[in-house]
Amino acid sequence: MCATCGCGTADHDHHHSHDHFGEHSSGGVKIDVEQDILYQNNLLAQRNRGYFEAKNILAINLVSSPGSGKTTLLEKTLLDLKDSMKSCVIEGDQQTSHDADRIHATGTKVVQINTGKGCHLDAHMVLHAVQGMKPENESVLFIENVGNLVCPAMFDLGESERVVVMSVTEGEDKPVKYPDMFHSSTLCIINKTDLLPYVPFNLEKAKEYARQVNPKLEIIEVSCTTGEGLDKWYQWLESKTLAGSAIT
Amino acid sequence: MHELSIVMSIIDIAETHARNASSSAIEEVELDIGELSGVEMASFDFAWQQATKQTLLEGARRQVNRIPGKAVCLDCSASFPIRQLYDPCPVCGNHLLDIVSGKELRVRSLIVV
Ligand SMILES: Nc1nc2c(ncn2[C@@H]2O[C@H](COP(=O)(O)OP(=O)(O)OP(=O)(O)O)[C@@H](O)[C@H]2O)c(=O)[nH]1
Ligand SMILES: [Mg+2]
Ligand SMILES: [Zn+2]
Ligand SMILES: [Zn+2]
Numbered sequence: 001m002c003a004t005c006g007c008g009t010a011d012h013d014h015h016h017s018h019d020h021f022g023e024h025s026s027g028g029v030k031i032d033v034e035q036d037i038l039y040q041n042n043l044l045a046q047r048n049r050g051y052f053e054a055k056n057i058l059a060i061n062l063v064s065s066p067g068s069g070k071t072t073l074l075e076k077t078l079l080d081l082k083d084s085m086k087s088c089v090i091e092g093d094q095q096t097s098h099d100a101d102r103i104h105a106t107g108t109k110v111v112q113i114n115t116g117k118g119c120h121l122d123a124h125m126v127l128h129a130v131q132g133m134k135p136e137n138e139s140v141l142f143i144e145n146v147g148n149l150v151c152p153a154m155f156d157l158g159e160s161e162r163v164v165v166m167s168v169t170e171g172e173d174k175p176v177k178y179p180d181m182f183h184s185s186t187l188c189i190i191n192k193t194d195l196l197p198y199v200p201f202n203l204e205k206a207k208e209y210a211r212q213v214n215p216k217l218e219i220i221e222v223s224c225t226t227g228e229g230l231d232k233w234y235q236w237l238e239s240k241t242l243a244g245s246a247i248t
Numbered sequence: 249m250h251e252l253s254i255v256m257s258i259i260d261i262a263e264t265h266a267r268n269a270s271s272s273a274i275e276e277v278e279l280d281i282g283e284l285s286g287v288e289m290a291s292f293d294f295a296w297q298q299a300t301k302q303t304l305l306e307g308a309r310r311q312v313n314r315i316p317g318k319a320v321c322l323d324c325s326a327s328f329p330i331r332q333l334y335d336p337c338p339v340c341g342n343h344l345l346d347i348v349s350g351k352e353l354r355v356r357s358l359i360v361v
Contacts, residue, residue: 028275028359033265037257037279037353120250151250154286179333180286212334215344 041155044123048130048158052141058241059141061159063181065174066147068167069191071099072224073233074142078106081234086139090129092121092146099144109133120151123158140241149178161240167192168199172206175213182213187220187236194223251291254353255299261355263304271360276309278357284317284333284350317350 036042052059062070071091078087088109091100100112111129113121126143135141143159145152164185166174169192175182182188188210196203203221210217220236222229258279266274281287300306317330321337322344328337330350336343 028361029269029271031265031269031358031360033261033355033357035261035265035355037254037261037355040257040260118253120253122253150286151253154250155253176332176334183333209334212336212343214333215342 038154038156041123044127045156045158048123048127049160050158051130052158052160055135055137055139057135057137057139057141058161058237059143059157059159060237061143061145061152061157061162062165063145063149063152063162063185064147064165064167065149065170068147068165068170069224070144070147070165071102073165073189073191073222074144075102075106076224076227076230077142077233077237078103078108080230081237082107085237086136088133088135088139088141090121090126090133090141090143092125092144094119094146115146119146119148120155121145121157122155126157138241140237149174149181153178153180153184161186163187163189165189165191166206168195168201168203172202173209175206175209179213182210182217185214185217187218189233190219190221191224193221193228194226251287252295252299254287254292255295258355259300259303259305262308262358265355265358266304266360269360272304273361274304274308274358275361276311276359277305277355278311278313280313280315280352280354280356282315282317282350282352283331284347285353287353313356315349315352318348319345320348322346 048059062074064070074089081087089103090111090113091097091103092113092115093099094115094117097112100110103110111133113125113129115121115125121143143157162185164181164187166188168190190203190206207219210219218236220229220232222233224230258277262274262277296310318327319330320327321340321342323342324337324340326337326339330345330347334343337345
């Protein structure tokens with residue numbers, strides 16, 4: 001049983017005795033429940049958000065399909081901003097610690113969460129990871145979610161910003177195929193622009209689709225390989241840290 | 249398959265309420281699942297079959313209210329049904345919308361004995 005969040009229910013006992021009632025048995029009592037199904041997650045997400053706000057931590061939830069370049073973007077960012085930004089990372093993967101090892105190699109504090117069969121991080125996992133990591137005040141916490149554009153969309157982690165990464169090797173219609181994710185994000189990074197000459201990707205069309213799903217979505221094009229456009233991403237990060245306090 | 253997490257949460261909520269009412273069985277559960285909620289019903293059914301085994305919801309009747317999507321245009325204030333988050337306003341073509349229904353994901357009620 002976890003003292004902070006009251007968890008332990010994860011392992012609840014499912015061995016009640018079972019009386020089976022006929023399909024049409026009557027005389028039941030109606031209970032009005034009226035409870036949001038994601039209530040528990042949203043509650044813990046709010047708790048995380050409160051913690052981040054109190055400590056002036058910019059928490060960024062990075063989401064994408066597998067392989068769009070989340071870890072590469074983080075590696076670049078952590079190295080480029082090493083001297084100007086305090087940061088730490090939570091890595092969510094179904095298996096392995098490969099991504100966490102890559103982050104560790106940049107000299108950044110990192111916690112790995114293996115979700116096993118789970119295809120998304122939830123607020124509860126992040127709560128425990130944060131407890132273990134104790135991020136500093138005025139820092140940036142990057143959370144790399146499991147590569148999946150569907151499930152992570154529903155689970156608020158308490159992040160300050162949700163950043164969706166797509167790459168030019170994916171179809172330009174990603175935003176309309178996975179509208180929930182693009183709808184709930186504040187920034188879209190279009191990565192691997194160095195490959196534009198070699199792949200049939202219509203950049204303008206991609207942006208148009210993204211804006212149809214979410215007219216407020218900001219869009220930044222980058223190539224993690226050549227570094228092109230990364231300055232805009234760094235400016236965006238700086239603008240999001242309260243009064244630039246996490247980046248000096 | 250976030251549908252599995254959704255089903256697990258429903259089981260949690262239902263069992264907690266049933267226990268608080270000192271009931272030992274749930275006959276029926278009523279759910280609101282909006283059409284824009286991101287729940288894929290085929291996956292949901294599959295997860296339901298698996299996850300409710302040996303819980304109070306095993307064998308319970310499931311009543312699902314699918315709530316259609318509705319939006320209000322933030323530009324011209326028109327109110328209209330939407331099927332997708334990227335549907336434009338049918339009056340002015342704008343995409344800046346406020347979604348007023350269809351996102352519901354809620355346990356409405358239980359019938360317990
Ligand atoms: N050409 C090119 N390749 C890139 C770029 N960014 C990342 N890659 C490559 O894309 C592949 C996947 O990158 P990752 O950073 O591991 O992607 P990810 O989103 O973290 O993947 P998962 O964690 O598995 O979801 C790697 O081989 C990278 O080297 C880029 O800007 N240009
Ligand atoms: Mg990765
Ligand atoms: Zn899932
Ligand atoms: Zn309109």
